[in-house]
Amino acid sequence: MxxxxxxxxxxxxxxxxxxxxxxxxxxxxxxxxxxxxxxxxxxxxxxxxxxxxxxxxxxxxxxxxxxxxxxxxxxxxxxxxxxxxxxxxxxxxxxxxxxxxxxxFSDDVADYAIGLLIDVLRRVSAANRFVRAGLWPVKDEYPLGSKLGGKRVGIVGLGSIGSRIATRLEAFGCVIAYNSRNKKASVPFPYYTNVHDLAASSDALIICCALSNETHHIINKDVLTALGKKGVIVNVGRGALVDEKELVQFLVRNEIGGAGLDVFENEPVVPEELYALDNVVLSPHKAVAxxxxxxxxxxxxxxxxxxxxxxxxxxxxxxxx
Amino acid sequence: MxxxxxxxxxxxxxxxxxxxxxxxxxxxxxxxxxxxxxxxxxxxxxxxxxxxxxxxxxxxxxxxxxxxxxxxxxxxxxxxxxxxxxxxxxxxxxxxxxxxxxxxFSDDVADYAIGLLIDVLRRVSAANRFVRAGLWPVKDEYPLGSKLGGKRVGIVGLGSIGSRIATRLEAFGCVIAYNSRNKKASVPFPYYTNVHDLAASSDALIICCALSNETHHIINKDVLTALGKKGVIVNVGRGALVDEKELVQFLVRNEIGGAGLDVFENEPVVPEELYALDNVVLSPHKAVAxxxxxxxxxxxxxxxxxxxxxxxxxxxxxxxx
CATH class of the missing domain: 3.40.50.720 (NAD(P)-binding Rossmann-like Domain)
Incomplete structure (x- = not known):
């Protein structure tokens, strides 16, 4: 060759x-x-x-x-x-x-982030599992998902990907806010200087900032606590932006609402505790692909x-x- | 009570x-x-x-x-x-x-339709299965999905739900056309008088029209053939809008690209042949829920x-x- x-x-x-x-x-x-x-x-x-x-x-x-x-x-x-x-x-x-x-890659990553968010909120992958397991004719009741419209979505990193995510979310009627290194001029969405405050005011966080020493584990225990029991995390950035051990614990203990994860701290290893959870969507770092x-x-x-x-x-x- | x-x-x-x-x-x-x-x-x-x-x-x-x-x-x-x-x-x-x-229900159904379309095109549920099966560390290669932006999406039924689907698709950079009983005034998208011609000009069809004697099996063998090998069907309308037996055959024989189905002809029965397919997303009539x-x-x-x-x-x- x-x-x-x-x-x-x-x-x-x-x-x-x-x-x-x-x-x-x-x-x-x-x-x-x-x-x-x-x-x-x-x-x-x-x-x-x-x-x-x-x-x-x-x-x-x-x-x-x-x-x-x-x-x-x-x-x-x-x-x-x-x-x-x-x-x-x-x-x-x-x-x-x-x-x-x-x-x-920006459009594809933005599309995938929206796909993960809809999937977690509306339980698409979970519904798919439910049907494929043959449960529909047996169990009449199916747990409801949650509406996307009106949700307060916090975007962590409003760069090339984050701004495309915002454009898409607007079409769904979401309420958008963001955190990034600096406030962006000519952006109409509320800016939060730190992720904790953004999380406290959001129903979902989409993580799409660059990984650096400053952003390593930017989503930590405090941020997850601020996001709250019904909050959803979507990560299409890098695994190490999130303190994965904490995230797993929050998910296992039902202390946040769900997660859509395309990236992990130690790829291709995915924490096995997540396999058992119905409110988590796992993807092999393919948002760009x-x-x-x-x-x-x-x-x-x-x-x-x-x-x-x-x-x-x-x-x-x-x-x- | x-x-x-x-x-x-x-x-x-x-x-x-x-x-x-x-x-x-x-x-x-x-x-x-x-x-x-x-x-x-x-x-x-x-x-x-x-x-x-x-x-x-x-x-x-x-x-x-x-x-x-x-x-x-x-x-x-x-x-x-x-x-x-x-x-x-x-x-x-x-x-x-x-x-x-x-x-x-219109916003929720529109959201779900977009969720199903992203899922089928970008293989979200399939990726989730792949990771949960522990295959990521073993199989390095993962089949690529397909980009949403630029896709020609044909909407069958541009009513309250279809028009909301169009608004969302525009934010993703899709090229929209539609079929409905009548051409809509003040709608900028190309109108097709029949579904066959719409399918022939589309990469994906989203079915969201009312079920009536006129629309029963509106998606038939000819339409699926016109949609072609890479074409995707999303149905959030009613099962009987699609000739389900034909659809199953087209999917099994790889004669269309994939399907996202929230509705079926004989609910809650889902054709079992679909369970084996990786390019199909199945959902228990919950787009409204x-x-x-x-x-x-x-x-x-x-x-x-x-x-x-x-x-x-x-x-x-x-x-x-």
Whole structure:
């Protein structure tokens, strides 16, 4: 599969960096414009030190050790919406620019967040289980769900994804508020400076902010307590935004109303206590995953590479803090 | 529970009409303004012949035989959105007015339809099964769903529910078209005079029209063929709008893409072939069911009764064809 760069191949090198478990080649589409340099390439040892661009596949970590290995790297082209696997501070210190997937995944993640919220509130997956278990003809009564319209939904992180979630929720007649690092100008929704107060004023929280040292376990015991017994959590951000042990305890003890979780602290491990709960919807980190969004992210990556190698502004450069 | 109407009780009679399986009293909230006359009431035989209003519980049928039994009835106060269980032509012939639940259920049904569509397209329930079966750590690959944005969604029946579905779909960036008895003025979406042509131009069909002789099996073999291999069906209307045997065959043979079904031809029986399919979401006729919508329908019923007994226009009278 890996063809060595021959003397006529002047395509710019793109150093592919991947965890061993991501062992499928999905960078063939970079050719022939670019030369994806895989560790399996016979010329890897020769060429890698001169590569100016690093492309970490999915959540493959990029830290100071990685950057030490590839001293010529000037730009890390990310392929995901969240970049918590890339040490942004270290990149900044070294003058290495970083790009994200931009808005390629935003619509799909927003759609999925709404899907999870409707599912938990209206018990869609639970209804599906009920019917498939053959219970409908036997048990006439089925526990009611709860109406989406009029619900106060708190969005944690009103960026590219969060603002799309807000647009969708408005069409359902929800009452929206948000928390984010800063109050957004020209946003009509009430802003809360902290997640605790947002939770106390919300029937549901949708978590879609970036994971950083500041947002690690932003949803903790106090926030869950403030959300209350009927409150619902939807997480389409990163698992570690939520103190998962606490969340499991709150769910097991019926101290919150339910949860729709696409992400977990220790993926692909999901706390087994959740399997038994009817008010929880579990999903294998797939809010981003459609053929359409994958096509869009390839376009963003190619656009960033073209921009980099022609000294134009990058399409989706991550801003320094 | 049933207290006989005593000589001081001048509350107007409301004759409660119910299938034996709906044996729970949920008309106590009519008191004390009205006197709900149940078959179990000791005065039933004496009072029923003079009752001017009939309240059929849920889908309890009202046909010419029913109306023969209660000759004083001038108004049938329905408690559901669909009125296919009431013989509207026969009521019209006898000058009996009929009311529906009006818009009490419309938002909830629209929400649920969107929930089912996201679920089928993005495989939410299937993902939930996948995780709960412990497969995530084992099988790295998970079949992709499909993006909602840009999908051409055909709405069959653009009434109170269908128009709310359209509002929601617009926020997701869907391309909307519709079929209904007549083209609606002031609706921007393309109108198709027949469902076959709508299906041929759609990626998904959402069925939310009234069930009548004209719409029985409106989704038949030809329509499913026109919808095509990747097409998705969502039915929140009535089971008999779809030729269920054909639908099952199309799903089993992978001749359409998937289905989200809240209603079935022979409820509570669900064709068992569907249990094995991962691209089908099954739900026990609960799109209408939230505490909020039940409160709203009670208000509509009381409003109609008050209007009837004070000779004012009914709130949600069904128009004659």
């Amino acid at each position: 890996a063809s060595t760069q021959d003397s006529n191949d002047t395509a710019p090198l793109v150093l592919i960096h991947r965890l061993p478990r991501f062992n499928i080649s999905f960078t063939h589409w970079l050719r022939p414009k670019f030369y994806p340099l895989e560790p399996s390439d016979p010329s890897y040892a020769t060429l890698a030190p001169s590569a100016r661009v690093l492309l970490p596949v999915g959540p493959t970590p990029v830290d100071s050790g990685t950057l030490d290995l590839f001293p010529a790297v000037e730009c890390v082209v990310g392929s995901s919406a969240g970049l918590n696997h890339i040490d942004l501070a270290e990149c900044r210190r070294r003058g290495v620019r970083v790009t994200s997937a931009g808005e390629a 459609t053929p359409e969004s994958f096509a869009a992210v390839k376009e963003v990556i190619i656009g960033n590479l073209e921009a980099f190698f022609s000294n134009k502004p990058l399409l989706s450069q991550v801003k320094s803090e | 049933a207290s006989t109407q005593d000589s001081n009780d001048t509350a107007p009679l409301v004759l409660i009409h119910r299938l034996p399986r709906f044996n729970i009293s949920f008309t106590h909230w009519l008191r004390p303004k009205f006197y709900p006359l149940e078959p179990s009431d000791p005065s039933y035989a004496t009072l029923a012949p003079s009752a001017r209003v009939l309240l059929p519980v849920g889908p309890t049928p009202v046909d010419s035989g029913t109306l023969d039994l209660f000759p004083a009835v001038e108004c049938v106060v329905g408690s559901s959105a669909g009125l296919n269980h009431i013989d509207l032509a026969e009521c019209r012939r006898r000058g009996v007015r009929v009311t529906s639940a009006g818009e009490a 939230t505490p909020e919508s039940f409160a709203a329908v009670k208000e509509v019923i009381i409003g109609n009764l008050e209007a009837f007994f004070s000779n004012k226009p009914l709130l949600s009278q069904v128009k004659s064809e």
